[in-house]
Amino acid sequence: MGLHDVMRRALEDHDVVTCRRLWQHVAPNMPQPKSDEEAEITMHHACTQASNVRFKSRAYSHYWLQERCYPSGLPDYLKPRAERIYPKIVDGVGLAVLTSIPEIEKVVLGAMENVVLEHYADNNKDVPLIRKRLVEAKDKAIKKLVG
Numbered sequence: 001m002g003l004h005d006v007m008r009r010a011l012e013d014h015d016v017v018t019c020r021r022l023w024q025h026v027a028p029n030m031p032q033p034k035s036d037e038e039a040e041i042t043m044h045h046a047c048t049q050a051s052n053v054r055f056k057s058r059a060y061s062h063y064w065l066q067e068r069c070y071p072s073g074l075p076d077y078l079k080p081r082a083e084r085i086y087p088k089i090v091d092g093v094g095l096a097v098l099t100s101i102p103e104i105e106k107v108v109l110g111a112m113e114n115v116v117l118e119h120y121a122d123n124n125k126d127v128p129l130i131r132k133r134l135v136e137a138k139d140k141a142i143k144k145l146v147g
Contacts, residue, residue: 003022003025003026006018006022007019007022008050008052008053010022010043011043011046011047011050011053011057012047012053012054012057013057014043014044014047014057014060014061016036016039016040016043019039019042019043019046020032020033020036020039041065041068041070043061044061044064044065044070045061045065045070045071045072045073046073047061048061048062048065048072048073048074049073049074055078055081055082056085058074058078058082059074059078059081059082059085059086060085060086061074062074062078062079062082062083062086063082063083063085063086066088091120091125093116093130095109095112095113095116095134097109097112097138103145104142104145107141107144107145108138108141108142108145110141111137111138111140111141112134112137112138112141114137115130115133115134115137116130116134119133
């Protein structure tokens with residue numbers, strides 16, 4: 001098996017160690033990744049660009065890079081297909097207040113929204129905790145309004 005085949009297989013398997021060793025062997029005078037993280041990013045980017053790599057591996061590398069806010073080398077015409085295999089997962093929170101008094105609705109929704117924004121700003125997506133804090137915020141806002 002030639003070096004070309006070894007590199008293709010390492011890209012398809014997302015084998016950072018083999019990719020690093022092979023790059024060091026075939027291009028010792030070229031810049032080398034300074035860390036495993038940098039090597040992994042480079043490997044995934046190379047995988048998205050390699051037309052001889054299985055599409056599923058290219059799609060996964062595209063997803064991996066996009067998830068971490070790195071640019072993907074996947075051609076534009078393949079991106080929709082890749083995103084069907086690995087769709088983007090988006091969080092959502094629904095808030096509702098049932099009242100006929102618009103002023104109360106606005107204040108209570110604002111208090112509940114602040115709880116969600118605070119948790120998401122801290123990257124804390126613990127649903128039971130957020131739910132508990134939402135009830136507390138709602139009760140506190142109503143008590144403050146009603147007295």
